[in-house]
Amino acid sequence: MLRVAPQRIVQLHVAVERKSDARVQGLIQKAEAASVPVVWVERSFLTKWIGHGRHQGVVATLNPDARTVTLEAVLPNSMEYPNPAARQLLTPPLYLVLDGVTDPHNLGACLRTADATGVRAVIVPKDRSVGITPVVRKVASGAAETVPVVFVTNLARALEQLKASGVWVVGLAGEGDRWLATCDLSGPLALVMGAEGEGLRPLTRAHCDFLARLPMLGVVESLNVSVAAGVALYEVVRRRLPMR
Structure with a gap:
């Protein structure tokens, strides 16, 4: 999403437990380059927030996709x-x-x-x-x-x-x-x-x-x-x- 449609991302929520992770740092750099705000939260917050889904410590909130392809x-x-x-x-x-x-x-x-x-x-x-x-x-x-x-x-x-x-x-x-x-x-x-x-x-x-x-x-x-x-x-x- 950061690579192909960064304009749709409102915020990037990242678990503080992965702050030193190299892959997460790469995402942070892409987010900053695209002017996407990064919010650090506890991993437990993400788990509770998204319910049964798997988040791997990173969750993006998006604007609605307004495209209607006919x-x-x-x-x-x-x-x-x-x-x-x-x-x-x-x-x-x-x-x-x-x-x-x-x-x-x-x-x-x-x-x-x-x-x-x-x-x-x-x-x-x-x-x-x-x-x-x-x-x-x-x-x-x-x-x-x-x-x-x-x-x-x-x-x-x-x-x-x-x-x-x-x-x-x-x-x-x-x-x-x-x-x-x-x-x-x-x-x-x-x-x-x-x-x-x-x-x-x-x-x-x-x-x-x-x-x-x-x-x-x-x-x-x-x-x-x-x-x-x-x-x-x-x-x-x-x-x-x-x-x-």
């Missing part, structure tokens, strides 16, 4: 990119669609991988998602500030908008009729991942151009959604980037 703003034919802080993205655009991911650790991990693989936007349904919670932000390690997250009311309609804009919509499912590695991944692409346990909903499946699958050579039937997203996104990157 699907129209991230479509291939849009000249606008909603997050100027993000680095150069892969061309043509790559999207990650998450159908009902409710575990904050999974969503945070997906955002982190989306940032690493140049995803233009992560698209999630409003009523079947955990939202951007403090746990999501922590697991995402800064990616919640760099990757636009588009919350849509109707996911099926959003997939149709993507297809109308020239995006190839590929659902990942164990019963997919082809390996992802054999698919054409060169054009504008949206990878659609299902929820933990239940996978893609029937209506979501119906709005994909086709279903693809990843190799499963062991006894388990499926991968964790964040792991599957990482494997699939890096397959796209591997195919698109020139080998050096």
